[in-house]
Amino acid sequence: MGGLVDWLLAALVLGAAAWTLAAPTGFAAVVGFVGFGLLVTLAWVRLGAVDVALTEAAIGAGATGVILLMAVVRLRGGAEEVSAATPGRAVMVAAGLLAGGVGLALALAVLALPDPAPGLAAAAMARRGELGLGNPVAAVLMGYRGLDTLLESVVLVFAVLAVWSMAPDRRWGGIPGPRFPRQEAGPLALLARLLLPIGLVIGIHVAWVGAEAPGGKFQGGTILAAMWVLAWVAGLVQPPAIASQAVRLALVAGPLAFLLAGFAGMALGEGFLAWPPGLAKPMILLVEAAMTLSVAAALALLVAGPPERAA
Amino acid sequence: MSGTTPGGWLLVLALALPVGGMLLAFALGGRTAERIALGVLGLGTVLAGMIAAEVYAAGAPLAYRLGGWAPPLGLRLQADGLAAAMLLTAALVLLAVALFGRAAQATPPGVQEARAPFTFWTFLLALAASLAAAFLGGDLFNLFVALEMLTFAALSLACLDGRPSQFRSELRYLFFALIGSVLYLLGTALLYGAHGTLDIALLAERAGADLPTLLAAALMTAGLLAKMALFPLHLWLPPAHAGAPPAASALLSGLVVKAAFVLLLRLWIWVLPPVPAGAGAPLLAGLGAAAILVGSLIALRQERLKLLVAYSTVAQIGYLFLMLPLVLAGDPEAAARAWLGGILQAASHAFAKAAMFLSAGLVAGALGHDRVAELGGAGRAMPMAVIAFGLAGLSLMGIPPSGGFTAKWLLLTAALGTGQWWWAAVILGGGLLTGGYVYRVLAGSLTAPPAAAPRPEPPAQGPERVALALALVSVALGLVPLASFGLVQIGRPILGGAP
Numbered sequence: 001m002g003g004l005v006d007w008l009l010a011a012l013v014l015g016a017a018a019w020t021l022a023a024p025t026g027f028a029a030v031v032g033f034v035g036f037g038l039l040v041t042l043a044w045v046r047l048g049a050v051d052v053a054l055t056e057a058a059i060g061a062g063a064t065g066v067i068l069l070m071a072v073v074r075l076r077g078g079a080e081e082v083s084a085a086t087p088g089r090a091v092m093v094a095a096g097l098l099a100g101g102v103g104l105a106l107a108l109a110v111l112a113l114p115d116p117a118p119g120l121a122a123a124a125m126a127r128r129g130e131l132g133l134g135n136p137v138a139a140v141l142m143g144y145r146g147l148d149t150l151l152e153s154v155v156l157v158f159a160v161l162a163v164w165s166m167a168p169d170r171r172w173g174g175i176p177g178p179r180f181p182r183q184e185a186g187p188l189a190l191l192a193r194l195l196l197p198i199g200l201v202i203g204i205h206v207a208w209v210g211a212e213a214p215g216g217k218f219q220g221g222t223i224l225a226a227m228w229v230l231a232w233v234a235g236l237v238q239p240p241a242i243a244s245q246a247v248r249l250a251l252v253a254g255p256l257a258f259l260l261a262g263f264a265g266m267a268l269g270e271g272f273l274a275w276p277p278g279l280a281k282p283m284i285l286l287v288e289a290a291m292t293l294s295v296a297a298a299l300a301l302l303v304a305g306p307p308e309r310a311a
Numbered sequence: 312m313s314g315t316t317p318g319g320w321l322l323v324l325a326l327a328l329p330v331g332g333m334l335l336a337f338a339l340g341g342r343t344a345e346r347i348a349l350g351v352l353g354l355g356t357v358l359a360g361m362i363a364a365e366v367y368a369a370g371a372p373l374a375y376r377l378g379g380w381a382p383p384l385g386l387r388l389q390a391d392g393l394a395a396a397m398l399l400t401a402a403l404v405l406l407a408v409a410l411f412g413r414a415a416q417a418t419p420p421g422v423q424e425a426r427a428p429f430t431f432w433t434f435l436l437a438l439a440a441s442l443a444a445a446f447l448g449g450d451l452f453n454l455f456v457a458l459e460m461l462t463f464a465a466l467s468l469a470c471l472d473g474r475p476s477q478f479r480s481e482l483r484y485l486f487f488a489l490i491g492s493v494l495y496l497l498g499t500a501l502l503y504g505a506h507g508t509l510d511i512a513l514l515a516e517r518a519g520a521d522l523p524t525l526l527a528a529a530l531m532t533a534g535l536l537a538k539m540a541l542f543p544l545h546l547w548l549p550p551a552h553a554g555a556p557p558a559a560s561a562l563l564s565g566l567v568v569k570a571a572f573v574l575l576l577r578l579w580i581w582v583l584p585p586v587p588a589g590a591g592a593p594l595l596a597g598l599g600a601a602a603i604l605v606g607s608l609i610a611l612r613q614e615r616l617k618l619l620v621a622y623s624t625v626a627q628i629g630y631l632f633l634m635l636p637l638v639l640a641g642d643p644e645a646a647a648r649a650w651l652g653g654i655l656q657a658a659s660h661a662f663a664k665a666a667m668f669l670s671a672g673l674v675a676g677a678l679g680h681d682r683v684a685e686l687g688g689a690g691r692a693m694p695m696a697v698i699a700f701g702l703a704g705l706s707l708m709g710i711p712p713s714g715g716f717t718a719k720w721l722l723l724t725a726a727l728g729t730g731q732w733w734w735a736a737v738i739l740g741g742g743l744l745t746g747g748y749v750y751r752v753l754a755g756s757l758t759a760p761p762a763a764a765p766r767p768e769p770p771a772q773g774p775e776r777v778a779l780a781l782a783l784v785s786v787a788l789g790l791v792p793l794a795s796f797g798l799v800q801i802g803r804p805i806l807g808g809a810p
Contacts, residue, residue, distance in 0.1 A: 108522065109522050112521065112522040113501075113523055114505065118507030118508075119503070120384055120507060123384050144385050144386075145386055147377050147378075147453060154440070157333075158434075158437055158467070161433060162466060165430040166470060169427070172426040245338070248337060252337055256334050259327060259331055266323070269379065270378070271315065271375070271376065271378065272327070272377060273377045273378040274377075
């Protein structure tokens with residue numbers, strides 16, 4: 001039975017990918033992409049990787065889908081430039097053959113991997129208690145491979161600034177994105193009022209349980225960002241001006257807190273990015289809270305885009 | 312190998328300082344961002360010098376075990392001779408570009424924060440952090456994060472002018488860089504699946520010539536080649552580098568492509584066993600040879616100065632790949648020469664190319680155009696910039712005394728020593744072609760200006776001096792006695808011996 005479900009899922013993933021590539025319009029392709037992301041989410045669940053599944057759903061399908069959708073909306077009216085930039089049939093066939101070849105080689109290599117796979121899962125599981133964490137994925141992200149997480153959170157700041165820096169000079173310091181009219185009635189207004197409080201609670205919960213169960217700052221932050229985007233699109237809130245000190249502090253709070261905690265480890269613990277014994281759990285939670293805020297701010301501002309009007 | 316060595320804390324500072332500086336510069340903005348950048352890059356140069364001195368004095372790599380977790384579970388930072396040399400090169404070039412940028416990107420007191428200066432200073436620090444992460448990382452996934460940081464920083468610096476035409480070339484760069492990242496990431500996943508670790512030192516012990524390892528190496532190599540713009544994946548580089556503002560072009564051509572090269576060396580010299588690496592190396596060197604010849608020939612025919620300099624980068628990157636078959640040939644003496652030659656080529660090209668782009672930018676700014684055929688009068692109006700261009704050109708051609716000469720001579724003798732004379736022929740031919748395009752620019756600049764031409768505005772002295780200083784460093788590298796370059800050999804795996 002399980003085998004049949006897996007075969008079906010694999011076929012659907014490939015089908016969704018093919019459909020996304022063949023989609024006639026940008027909008028249809030984004031819909032296909034989001035569907036593809038959700039199917040891949042299911043595949044991760046089948047593989048028992050619930051943390052990865054949550055991330056795929058929140059960031060792979062959700063946040064990326066919204067950003068792609070915004071791009072499709074912005075590309076409207078630029079049909080000529082889009083078709084000029086679209087590669088020709090020969091290039092597409094060549095790219096397809098190349099991708100197919102790489103896929104085939106990957107499949108052969110994956111079949112040649114040692115079984116059982118050598119890995120660090122047992123070690124990651126065994127030592128998570130030293131950090132006071134129940135979820136081994138959280139132990140990897142905040143403990144064993146903390147530098148990866150620190151640098152990834154810094155990349156988010158890079159990304160926001162990169163988007164901002166594409167604005168025209170005269171818009172610097174202004175407000176990002178279009179202005180949406182306030183929705184008083186209709187499905188969007190209802191959704192924004194009903195879903196918002198629930199979504200905020202869920203977002204904070206997902207971030208909070210990350211220490212013990214699947215979840216964490218990236219997934220929770222994404223849900224919080226999605227709620228803000230919903231309120232923005234419904235006209236309930238306006239994006240803040242990019243010159244605002246509060247926005248900038250919210251963006252750097254997470255990585256800066258992580259960096260400071262890293263130095264605290266140098267002073268009190270075994271070294272840079274070590275969690276001082278006894279203080280590990282509370283410090284990790286503090287850093288994770290700051291990271292959740294920064295992830296949410298960064299993703300929301302990435303969706304909003306470069307500044308477009310004066311503050 | 313996995314413990315922390317004395318002086319290991321320097322590595323933490325070398326990475327954390329630009330990261331923290333970038334975050335603070337971003338939060339505080341305006342004039343403060345500029346001050347933080349200049350301070351951090353100055354301190355970074357001191358730190359890089361201390362790291363190089365420590366590695367040299369100890370005769371062994373520095374290492375720092377992060378968070379107290381030993382690899383494979385944890386991560387480590389490490390600085391061997393290669394990392395120390397590249398870190399110092401990057402620190403010096405970054406500081407020089409920062410000083411160069413003070414004229415154009417200053418925020419005078421009382422003036423509101425503006426887009427270009429804020430982006431410039433913040434991403435200068437971002438680039439410093441990315442390069443430190445790429446040189447000091449000891450884990451293939453951690454290096455992937457460094458590559459991602461590098462892509463964003465380089466892209467944003469290249470778009471500093473905010474011109475839509477530039478966005479188009481940079482978008483193409485982004486596609487190449489992202490496809491490169493995907494291929495690299497696929498490779499790391501395969502390596503983890505096959506060997507249960509991504510730590511470079513541990514992989515060096517575990518990796519064999521099995522299918523997953525070889526496919527992973529092929530994918531990662533292809534990805535890194537796309538990021539380095541090795542022929543025939545070079546198409547994105549000339550418009551992306553030539554269209555950027557001069558300070559950004561200097562960093563992109565001088566440093567950013569070198570970070571991918573360091574990763575390539577980690578993969579080919581450390582991770583891969585010598586037998587498959589030795590078999591694949593002539594292929595990469597062949598592409599490098601093609602890059603030298605094709606890049607130089609196209610550079611010869613360019614009508615715009617900045618495009619000429621960008622095609623010269625395509626060619627000069629090719630030289631880096633010639634070291635691979637020579638290092639892997641199995642002759643320890645030739646391997647040491649080729650290794651030093653390759654790293655010296657990376658460093659001297661970083662200084663020379665930064666000097667070239669900065670002086671080309673000054674010339675273009677003063678003349679109001681960068682048409683190679685109409686450079687007349689440039690030599691009289693801004694002698695320092697033209698001299699800087701010429702000195703940098705000497706190093707690229709490989710004329711003694713210059714860092715480029717020593718690098719190419721070492722590669723040449725290693726090629727002859729291992730009986731691979733064809734690479735020597737490519738090095739000589741490339742030098743002649745380089746001489747051709749540098750001569751075109753110099754000869755044009757030294758002629759009298761056409762009578763009707765408007766008098767060029769002489770540029771500010773400060774930026775001209777920076778360009779000249781960079782060119783002088785690239786030449787001075789050739790005057791350093793070879794024995795003092797023992798630094799770069801520290802920590803290099805010796806074929807057939809323990810790493």
